Amino acid sequence: MSFRHHCAAAAAALLCTAAQAQGSQPVRIGLIVDQSSVYSAVTGKGSITGAQMAIEEHGGKVLGRTIELLNFDHQSKADSAASKAREWYDNGVDAIHEASGSAAALAVLNVAKEKNKVLVMSGPASDRITGDMCAPTVAHWAYNSHALANTVGKAAAERFGKNWFFIAADYSGGQDVVKATTQAIATVGGKVIGEAKHPLNASDFSSAVVQAQSSKADVVGLANFGNDLVNSIKAAREFGIKPDGKQKLASLLMYITDVHSLGLKTAQGMLLSEAFYWDMNDETRAFAKKYFARMNAMPNMSQMGVYSSVKHYLKAIEAAGTTDAGAVMAKMRELPVNDVFAKNGKLRTDGMMVHDMYLFQVKTPAESKYPWDYYKVMGSVPADKAFVPLSESSCPLAKKP
Structure with a gap:
């Protein structure tokens, strides 16, 4: 065997060994x-x-x-x-x-x-x-923010009122939700008249809630998430923004786990959007x-x-x-x-x-018949209406022929 053939055979053996090793990982x-x-x-x-x-x-x-x-x-x-x-x-x-x-x-x-x-x-x-x-x-x-805004944002503007005040997390997620919702509610005549921002994992929402109440906005849009959302809703209820009151809360990203944490007495009546609900079928x-x-x-x-x-x-x-x-x-x-x-x-x-995407409303305690029976299905938004059209995407990959 020539030196060249010997080297080729050795290289092939090494490649084979490497492939086998990868296959076993x-x-x-x-x-x-x-x-x-x-x-x-x-x-x-x-x-x-x-x-x-x-x-x-x-x-x-x-x-x-x-x-x-x-x-x-x-x-x-x-x-x-x-x-x-x-x-x-x-x-x-x-x-x-x-x-x-x-x-x-x-x-x-x-x-x-x-x-x-x-x-x-x-x-x-x-x-x-x-x-x-x-x-x-x-x-x-x-x-994403666009889908939430096009589902729950528009619905809340149509059902609850056109003038909005945001309580928002002061980082990219909250900012994107506020931006997307502002654009979505504008399509149905809504407008933003104020905003209060808070840091991640905030300890006190009283000032933000008081600002929201003073604004006299029809809807207080909550552009925060997780524990921040739960705690801001609790503060809003404590300060008098009640489910049956004139001023309404609308969460732009609320999960069933949030509703469970709050309880139906506190969360009842709120509109929200999820892509999944355990009790659909x-x-x-x-x-x-x-x-x-x-x-x-x-x-x-x-x-x-x-x-x-x-x-x-x-x-x-x-x-x-x-x-x-x-x-x-x-x-x-x-x-x-x-x-x-x-x-x-x-x-x-x-x-x-x-x-x-689906639009839900949180049930009242009287409407809930069994554990985790929390949502009423209010409607659905098909994919092509919920998400930004690919033709309008700012992603450079979407511009390729």
């Missing part, structure tokens, strides 16, 4: 979620459980490789989230399927773009994920029963979004025959999303997974 999926701070109840362990259920339904393996699920508590700290994402990507994590909270999400997104790695998120609200910061390997799964109830057995709570749309995105990702790996980020994302866009979370969903070029 687990497919690793990471979740960067708040498990101990302001968003712990709306993502946290519930999102981890959703991912675990998706992996189990897939049989625990993909392409003959075991699936390993990692999770990290970022405590709503963007720098901590970005640092963990970098560490994971550098050490062989194939995909991250949640980075909850918009500030943390945008920080992790920058790392995913740099590393050209898969990142799919269901917890954050920011429209920038599929707007100016979009990337070929990044997806936004459960909802036999399929959602069957899934929710299994989830409840693990969590002692019903899932919200962000937790279900993680379940759906992990399930679709594993399906795409099988179809692509590889974990290569580009190939898998191409299959994720090609295959329709059909599961208990969404029917006929589609992952677009800009990274937004579009699907129907």
